[in-house]
Amino acid sequence: xxxxxxxxxxxxxxxxxxxxxxxxxxxxxxxxxxxxxxxxxxxxxxxxxxxxxxxxxxxxxxxxxxxxxxxxxxxxxxxxxxxxxxxxxxxxxxxxxxxxxxxxxxxxxxxxxxxxxxxxxxxxxxxxxxxxxxxxxxxxxxxxxxxxxxxxxxxxxxxxxxxxxxxxxxxxxxxxxxxxxxxxxxxxxxxxxxxxxxxxxxxxxxxxxxxxxxxxxxxxxxxxxxxxxxxxxxxxxxxxxxxxxxxxxxxxxxxxxxxxxxxxxxxxxxxxxxxxxxxxxxxxxxxxxxxxxxxxxxxxxxxxxxxxxxxxxxxxxxxxxxxxxxxxxxxxxxxxxxxxxxxxxxxxxxxxxxxxxxxxxxxxxxxxxxxxxxxxxxxxxxxxxxxxxxxxxxxxxxxxxxxxxxxxxxxxxxxxxxxxxxxxxxxxxxxxxxxxxxxxxxxxxxxxxxxxxxxxxxxxxxxxxxxxxxxxxxxxxxxxxxxxxxxxxxxxxxxxxxxxxxxxxxxxxxxxxxxxxxxxxxxxxxxxxxxxxxxxxxxxxxxxxxxxxxxxxxxxxxxxxxxxxxxxxxxxxxxxxxxxxxxxxxxxxxx
Numbered sequence: 377x378x379x380x381x382x383x384x385x386x387x388x389x390x391x392x393x394x395x396x397x398x399x400x401x402x403x404x405x406x407x408x409x410x411x412x413x414x415x416x417x418x419x420x421x422x423x424x425x426x427x428x429x430x431x432x433x434x435x436x437x438x439x440x441x442x443x444x445x446x447x448x449x450x451x452x453x454x455x456x457x458x459x460x461x462x463x464x465x466x467x468x469x470x471x472x473x474x475x476x477x478x479x480x481x482x483x484x485x486x487x488x489x490x491x492x493x494x495x496x497x498x499x500x501x502x503x504x505x506x507x508x509x510x511x512x513x514x515x516x517x518x519x520x521x522x523x524x525x526x527x528x529x530x531x532x533x534x535x536x537x538x539x540x541x542x543x544x545x546x547x548x549x550x551x552x553x554x555x556x557x558x559x560x561x562x563x564x565x566x567x568x569x570x571x572x573x574x575x576x577x578x579x580x581x582x583x584x585x586x587x588x589x590x591x592x593x594x595x596x597x598x599x600x601x602x603x604x605x606x607x608x609x610x611x612x613x614x615x616x617x618x619x620x621x622x623x624x625x626x627x628x629x630x631x632x633x634x635x636x637x638x639x640x641x642x643x644x645x646x647x648x649x650x651x652x653x654x655x656x657x658x659x660x661x662x663x664x665x666x667x668x669x670x671x672x673x674x675x676x677x678x679x680x681x682x683x684x685x686x687x688x689x690x691x692x693x694x695x696x697x698x699x700x701x702x703x704x705x706x707x708x709x710x711x712x713x714x715x716x717x718x719x720x721x722x723x724x725x726x727x728x729x730x731x732x733x734x735x736x737x738x739x740x741x742x743x744x745x746x747x748x749x750x751x752x753x754x755x756x757x758x759x760x761x762x763x764x765x766x767x768x769x770x771x772x773x774x775x776x777x778x779x780x781x782x783x784x785x786x787x788x789x790x791x792x793x794x795x796x797x798x799x800x801x802x803x804x805x806x807x808x809x810x811x812x813x814x815x816x817x818x819x820x821x822x823x824x825x826x827x828x829x830x831x832x833x834x835x836x837x838x839x840x841x842x843x844x845x846x847x848x849x850x851x852x853x854x855x856x857x858x859x860x861x862x863x864x865x866x867x868x869x870x871x872x873x874x875x876x877x878x879x880x881x882x883x884x885x886x887x888x889x890x891x892x893x894x895x896x897x898x899x900x901x902x903x904x905x906x907x908x909x910x911x912x913x914x915x916x917x918x919x920x921x922x923x924x925x926x927x928x929x930x931x932x933x934x935x936x937x938x939x940x941x942x943x944x945x946x947x948x949x950x951x952x953x954x955x956x957x958x959x960x961x962x963x964x965x966x967x
Contacts, residue, residue, distance in 0.1 A: 393494045394502045397484035401506025401542075404480035408473045409514060412444075413437040415630075422623035428522070435521030438514040444469035445511065446533035446749065448526045456756075462523065463752025464762065466634035467641075474541045477507055481545025496546050504542045508535060580711040581731050585738030588704030588777055592743060595696030596643030597636070603643075603679035611678035618673060632675050638763070639676050641750035644743070645764035647696035648772040652751065652764040654680060662686055662693050670758035697773065701780035704739060708732045708781075709788040719793055725786055732785040736777035744770025 416437035420426055426433070443449055449462040485499040494502065511534055515525045547553075554575055557566045568574045604611055615632075619625050642652045651661035654677075655670030664685040671677050681690060708731050712723040723731070744766045751763015 397499045397502035398506040400480040400484045401503035404476040405507045405510035412441045435518045439518045439523035447529040449523045460755045461753045467637035468634040477541035478545040481542040482549045485546045485549035500546045581734040584704045584707040584735035587707040588700045588739040589742040591703040592644045592700040597640035599643035600639045607678045611675040614673040615675045638750045645769045647693040650768035653761045655758040656761050697776035701777040705781040705784035713792040732782045739777045740770045740774030743773035
């Protein structure tokens with residue numbers, strides 16, 4: 377329903393375009409609310425003893441829909457007469473409204489063929505306004521129901537969640553660009569964001585933080601599954617005692633499924649060390665369950681540990697953050713030292729440690745945010761504190777991933793950059809591909825035509841953005857550093873070194889490679905390549921002939937006939953035969 381825009385004339389004005397985006401937001405909110413209302417109505421119809429009429433069921437559906445956006449609900453009808461808050465948000469229900477708002481903003485901001493599209497700011501405001509209008513109507517509708525909405529939570533976090541989803545949709549429609557920083561931001565930050573290197577490092581840190589957080593949450597889910605397997609009898613008993621009819625049991629099952637992400641985050645907080653609260657007077661940690669828990673009968677709560685000191689099996693939960701830290705380090709090292717890349721292109725140890733530390737900081741921030749929304753109050757008395765404490769879980773995640781992840785990343789970097797045997801002498805880290813091969817060829821040409829010590833080649837490699845050939849120390853040796861400089865052909869062939877002795881006596885000596893014999897270096901092939909490059913440049917390439925290396929020019933000279941003598945040789949022969957230069961008046965002297 378939200379994929380296609382309403383039927384509007386092709387020649388649309390700016391007002392019609394914004395109206396179309398506004399209707400997309402209304403349709404997205406209505407679709408989410410209607411889907412949940414249909415599900416609640418079906419359960420109400422199947423219930424043999426409903427507490428209220430269809431109006432009560434629809435109000436309950438609207439309240440649960442607002443709860444999925446982060447709104448806090450209040451139950452006014454309690455045994456004590458004191459309204460009881462309901463602040464635990466089923467995180468699985470959040471996925472539907474957030475996705476609908478995201479897709480509505482994305483479709484509104486995307487350009488359609490033959491149709492005018494609104495600006496990014498206009499699409500964002502129109503979609504968010506349409507969505508929030510439906511949310512405000514739902515809040516007004518549930519004002520007299522069994523579950524009422526706290527008005528303050530409509531601005532935060534309901535409006536914030538909708539705005540974030542809409543902004544993400546507009547950003548996705550624009551191709552997920554990384555724009556410039558605002559003008560009021562610090563100049564240092566603006567310059568850093570403008571650099572590609574900074575963006576690559578930031579992307580690697582964000583990706584590693586996401587991987588570490590995902591592994592941490594997955595490990596928490598595994599802990600909950602293992603605990604439920606051990607206490608399967610208690611979970612089954614609580615499930616059967618909550619309701620006796622099939623519609624009630626189906627409602628309990630759906631509620632338990634929607635709370636599975638919450639339980640996974642509780643397990644992650646348990647593995648991190650701070651644990652989670654089971655009421656105001658009980659806390660479950662890997663060291664044991666202290667206090668008296670106020671646990672209502674619910675299947676997922678059967679996974680809570682037993683009261684008393686912990687066992688070695690409970691201590692095994694500490695392996696979850698350790699594995700998350702290792703996964704974070706592995707993801708960071710995959711970008712710091714990619715497999716098969718030249719060693720010179722790998723990040724330095726300082727950069728690797730810095731990116732891993734930033735990823736650990738992001739993992740801590742993400743864990744704190746997720747654990748903050750995973751818990752909340754379920755009452756005004758003993759259940760006023762229920763779930764993990766975010767300001768303890770976040771720093772714990774940061775400490776685990778930083779203390780284990782940074783050293784692990786440095787060790788993994790050393791392992792991936794290790795030298796196996798004499799692979800470095802065989803040029804195992806040489807650049808691959810046609811472009812890299814051309815860079816190496818140009819560097820060789822400059823080296824042959826230069827002064828012979830490799831400085832020109834290194835400068836050429838730096839100009840092309842390629843790393844220096846660190847694996848050939850004899851190529852870049854300076855005089856007096858104990859390496860063999862490129863000299864005459866006799867030195868390359870094993871003759872006496874310039875400094876005396878034989879090249880084999882020098883510890884840095886290595887025989888040079890022979891020039892390739894394939895037609896790639898022939899004059900005709902080189903001229904053909906040069907002409908092709910000139911045609912492809914569109915007239916941008918200057919008119920000068922292709923450069924031929926000195927070694928190839930010496931070969932062409934040696935292949936000339938022996939009877940052809942250069943001009944300087946003829947003048948030398950003439951002088952040897954007794955010829956005299958011309959005198960001052962231009963006449964040659966007689967012999």
